[in-house]
Amino acid sequence: MASTGKQVLVTLRKQIADGILKGGQRLAEIPTAESLGVSRMPVRMAFKALEQEGFLTKAGRGYTVRETSPEDITGAIEVRGVLEGLAARQAVERGLDPNVLPTLKQCLRDGDALFVKGHLTDDDFGSYHDMNCLFHDTIVNASHNPAIAEALARNQHLPFASVKALAVDPNQPEREFRRFYYAHLQHHSIVDALERGQSARAEGLMREHANTTLNYADEEQQNERSRRIRRKTSS
Amino acid sequence: MASTGKQVLVTLRKQIADGILKGGQRLAEIPTAESLGVSRMPVRMAFKALEQEGFLTKAGRGYTVRETSPEDITGAIEVRGVLEGLAARQAVERGLDPNVLPTLKQCLRDGDALFVKGHLTDDDFGSYHDMNCLFHDTIVNASHNPAIAEALARNQHLPFASVKALAVDPNQPEREFRRFYYAHLQHHSIVDALERGQSARAEGLMREHANTTLNYADEEQQNERSRRIRRKTSS
DNA sequence: TTGTATTTAATTGGATCCAATAACCGTTGG
DNA sequence: CCAACGGTTATTGGATCCAATTAAATACAA
Known part of the structure; x- marks a missing residue:
């Protein structure tokens, strides 16, 4: 209530x-x-x-x-990339809290367990989503920079731009599997960089990680565009 | 009304x-x-x-x-750095609008005219402030990424974090002169990078440019801290 | 004496009312 | 025939009222 x-x-x-x-x-x-x-x-x-x-x-x-153009979405994802990259870098530079790496490594194990089967069920996508949110939130919080979380909160609203709003195309299960698996491999690299204290590498990886979503959003745009064109030609 | x-x-x-x-x-x-x-x-x-x-x-x-700790301010300035850095990079990568470089170069000339005297009056600080706002706004707008401006708007609120809220210490005129002059030299480098299409250099310079404010805020913190200590010891 | 529970008071959140303003349409004049 | 002005209507913004919830204080019991 x-x-x-x-x-x-x-x-x-x-x-x-x-x-x-x-x-x-x-x-x-x-x-x-x-x-x-x-x-x-x-x-x-x-x-x-x-x-x-x-x-x-x-x-x-x-x-x-408000109408959101595809450019707005790609721009917002770009912003998310630099902000989460900053979070990763500052997390390393300030020194990681003792509970950060264990939490992230648990995320890695949970993801590994999802991908060993070679395919993902709907529940698996849900589990991945939860794990992904925890992973990103942990890094953002590890930066101890509240301004990052605040700036990110602004982007959460746009569709596709947020970590929480990852869309799954049910028609292309094997492509989605590869996409999420690639993202998960990036998670591994990010944790590795954090663990080794490689702040610049962690920042760059985190940026590129957002770009993975960006590429997908681009494809969505392509689909939407071609769909629109198809609609236009068929009418 | x-x-x-x-x-x-x-x-x-x-x-x-x-x-x-x-x-x-x-x-x-x-x-x-x-x-x-x-x-x-x-x-x-x-x-x-x-x-x-x-x-x-x-x-x-x-x-x-809300109480803002010094860490909040430094964190917000760090955020401003990466966001304005992103703006500079994207402005180059998308291709500069024809009016961007002339506007920025006018800012450089206006700044040059202020600094040739070797000292700054109160009016000069006001002129520099206006020029500085125009300079930064121009770059942010040149990125054609509205998400950057929105994310930056969030930081405007914290004291010291915003471009618009640059404080001047009237007790240290020559130090302030050097500080603003250094910032203005950075403006020159940034325009040079933009003009040559060096997007990564522009991004890095823009980040460092925010750091100039950051160092000042740090000194403010030091002053505040020592003031507090002095107060504490004298009581 | 301390902790818990109950009662009371105060503050917030929702609904309705009223005024002010802005948009839209019609009419009239050029 | 078009444009401009005035009137009407509807929608927003402000004020007051009422209910509900919460916090604080007091009293009682352990």
């Missing part, structure tokens, strides 16, 4: 993330309040919060759902 | 930035609303916005003014 305001906030956020509220669409307080069955007040609060989070932009009277 | 809500927001923001509202201080809606002579509603809105901006943190009932 979360409070009404939080409920409205997460509902709207999910509707935007899921594309139910399309980019560019105008949002007024009264209709959304009525459709959610609440008063205008929590909606006002949620709109303000969503504006700060970058989901909505104030357009004269009312708000419009 | 700005709207009441905005007025409350900027007032509270300024009071926090100026230290009138000290770090760790608890803020309740009713007292602040009464002290500002408005109703509770704009204060609620402002509190929510200030929480999103990182000025306030929700502490059970009500909010507390």
Whole structure:
């Protein structure tokens, strides 16, 4: 039983993330309040919060759902790369807390156990997702630089840009397997660099690791683009 | 005649930035609303916005003014370095817009004109500040990556961390002159790298350029620390 | 004397009301 | 026929009211 305001906030956020509220669409307080069955007040609060989070932009009277171009997404992933790279470097330079390496190595073992079978089930993707979040969060926290986490929080919102929002294409299981396996091998290299105190190497690896997501997002763009073209030619 | 809500927001923001509202201080809606002579509603809105901006943190009932440690500031400046470094690199890699280099070179000429005298007046510091903001904004915008500007906007709030908030120590004019002159020489190197298409060099220079501020903040910390020690020993 | 539980008070969050402003449409004048 | 001005309408922003939750204080029991 979360409070009404939080409920409205997460509902709207999910509707935007899921594309139910399309980019560019105008949002007024009264209709959304009525459709959610609440008063205008929590909606006002949620709109303000969503504006700060970058989901909505104030357009004269009312708000419009922000439209994210593919360039926005690739740019945000690039930002995530340099920020997580900075986190890895600073984590090494400050000296790792004693619990960091054990946690990361457990992540590596968990990932290894997933990949030995040679294929990934839906549950495996979920497990990988959890492990991946823990891995990245651990490194970001190990930097002891709260500004990094704050700056990253801004990017979490864009689809594909966040660590938490890794999408899986169910039609290409073997390609997805290779993609995640490659990412996991990068995790191994990153831990190796952290363990050896190679801060610059850790930073570079972490940047490239974000680029792995970037390449995938690019392919998604390609698919989307070709799909659009196909649609256009077929009409 | 700005709207009441905005007025409350900027007032509270300024009071926090100026230290009138000290770090760790608890803020309740009713007292602040009464002290500002408005109703509770704009204060609620402002509190929510200030929480999103990182000025306030929700502490059970009500909010507390966030206290920024020196480590927070150095960390934020480090973040600014990698973000502006990324901006410089991407600006080169995407190809500079035709108006970027002329704008930057005008900044260099304006700076050169300030430093030829060998000393800086108060007006000169103001001119340098404006030129400096234009220089950095131009590079960030030249990256055509809106995620960078958004991530940077988060850091603007912390004192010393932002480009816009460069402090000048009036007691050490010649030291300040050397500091700004060094920063300006870095500007020259950065423009040189941009012009030659040396993206990695531009990135590294931009990072180091933020570090110049960082060193100053460190000295501020040292001063503050020694001041505190002096106070402690004298008591 | 200390810890826990209950009660009370205060503060926050939600709803409704009212005013102010901005957008849209119609009409009129050039 | 187009543009500009005025009116009307709808939507946002501010204020007040009410309920719910939480924190603090006091009292009671161990």
